[in-house]
């Protein structure tokens with residue numbers, strides 16, 4: 153890396169999906185692989201930061217020099233994030249499940265023989281990004297991701313305001329981004345929108361960390 157580093161800074165990253173149990177053998181999940189968040193954590197460590205990576209269930213190796221905390225559910229992810237504070241920069245890359253099963257069954261749900269499916273009531277999960285934005289120890293630079301399938305930038309602008317984030321990194325996941333190796337993103341800040349070309353997730357990570365190091369140095 154050329155330019156400013158992140159030496160002496162604590163960077164907190166969330167990555168991967170969450171799994172929300174329905175019963176002992178079933179869960180609600182999504183297609184996030186964790187690749188983008190892990191690449192960002194790796195790039196932050198290479199830039200000299202102390203990095204805490206709170207990871208949902210993924211099958212990826214821990215990047216060199218990164219402290220990794222594995223969690224399963226959104227509520228566990230929130231607790232791990234809060235325990236890792238304070239942070240200079242927080243980058244919330246995880247695809248947190250919006251909903252969990254309202255009641256986790258202690259035994260495996262069974263078909264009842266009538267042909268009627270088991271009811272599945274949902275409860276809303278805590279929003280980790282928004283809760284960070286409202287804290288007294290809010291990270292100095294708070295970055296969210298927005299995975300959208302349409303009107304990507306408009307939704308990202310609205311999300312930036314609604315969540316109280318400084319930047320939103322928006323990506324179109326209508327193709328094979330989730331689980332794929334490439335990403336094309338838009339960086340939505342208070343100053344406007346930067347459209348980045350399609351590139352490997354590892355390159356997105358390096359460029360984003362460079363951008364973050366510049367912003368932190370300029371503060």
Ligand code: C5P
Pocket residue numbers: 166226244245246247248249250277278279280281282295296297298299311
């Ligand atoms: O609202 P949406 O899920 O699209 O917002 C995406 C952003 O919010 C991501 O940065 C994601 O990590 C974060 N998020 C969160 N907690 C949730 C839902 C989303 O931190 N429960």
